[in-house]
Amino acid sequence: MKQFAVIGLGRFGSSVATTLARMGYDVLAVDTDEQKVERIVDRVTHAVQADALDDESLKALGMRNFDVVIVAIGHDMQASILTTVMLKEMGVRTVVAKANTELHGRVLARVGADKVVFPERDMGVRVARSLVSKNLLDHIDLSPDFSIVELVTPKDFVGKSLLEAGVRGRYGVNILAIRRGTEVLIAPGAKEVIREGDVLVAIGRNERLEKLGGD
Numbered sequence: 001m002k003q004f005a006v007i008g009l010g011r012f013g014s015s016v017a018t019t020l021a022r023m024g025y026d027v028l029a030v031d032t033d034e035q036k037v038e039r040i041v042d043r044v045t046h047a048v049q050a051d052a053l054d055d056e057s058l059k060a061l062g063m064r065n066f067d068v069v070i071v072a073i074g075h076d077m078q079a080s081i082l083t084t085v086m087l088k089e090m091g092v093r094t095v096v097a098k099a100n101t102e103l104h105g106r107v108l109a110r111v112g113a114d115k116v117v118f119p120e121r122d123m124g125v126r127v128a129r130s131l132v133s134k135n136l137l138d139h140i141d142l143s144p145d146f147s148i149v150e151l152v153t154p155k156d157f158v159g160k161s162l163l164e165a166g167v168r169g170r171y172g173v174n175i176l177a178i179r180r181g182t183e184v185l186i187a188p189g190a191k192e193v194i195r196e197g198d199v200l201v202a203i204g205r206n207e208r209l210e211k212l213g214g215d
């Protein structure tokens with residue numbers, strides 16, 4: 001079972017920590033702010049008040065033994081960068097760090113963060129996409145030009161097969177799967193008839209997918 005530590009319990013860090021704990025993982029939550037620690041103590045495995053910039057406390061918490069440490073220090077960019085450096089120096093295998101700006105993200109990657117996340121930027125992109133394309137549920141970028149999207153079946157597809165709806169012919173998009181209630185049809189054939197409420201998982205060029213999602 002993987003063990004996680006989350007440093008910084010702002011909105012992002014506390015959400016990551018409590019979600020992992022709810023999924024059944026061991027989570028150590030750390031913040032300098034005692035109130036933040038108290039607020040989360042019942043919802044994670046351990047919550048400790050400590051300053052990540054204090055090398056000794058980090059070592060005493062046994063950071064090295066965690067599989068993944070998430071640096072969720074938001075506004076204090078210097079603390080976020082220094083903490084990332086120290087964790088990597090201590091030999092933490094995987095450090096995931098939250099960046100506030102592109103530059104901050106580049107620095108985090110340079111100093112050894114294994115993964116850099118931009119929660120505000122990414123959420124902004126998701127919200128914007130879902131506003132433009134009314135049926136869109138989720139979007140995964142494969143490259144600048146291609147994506148996989150999850151979308152609610154457009155109304156005029158209902159009762160038609162994939163072939164009749166022209167998903168490939170008209171939209172140039174391939175359906176990887178159809179989610180129907182609790183059932184998932186993987187690689188559906190062209191004759192599969194689309195039902196109301198079906199969720200389509202589609203792969204293709206972005207502009208084609210946008211057309212499909214916008215209809």
Ligand code: ADP
Pocket residue numbers: 007008009010011012013030031032033036050051052053072073074075076079
């Ligand atoms: P968010 O935007 O996700 O809410 P914040 O910047 O508000 O992020 O929160 C970051 C958290 O990180 C705060 O609770 C702050 O107390 C904590 N923090 C800042 N510096 C340190 C540090 N050196 N060690 C541990 N926690 C820290």
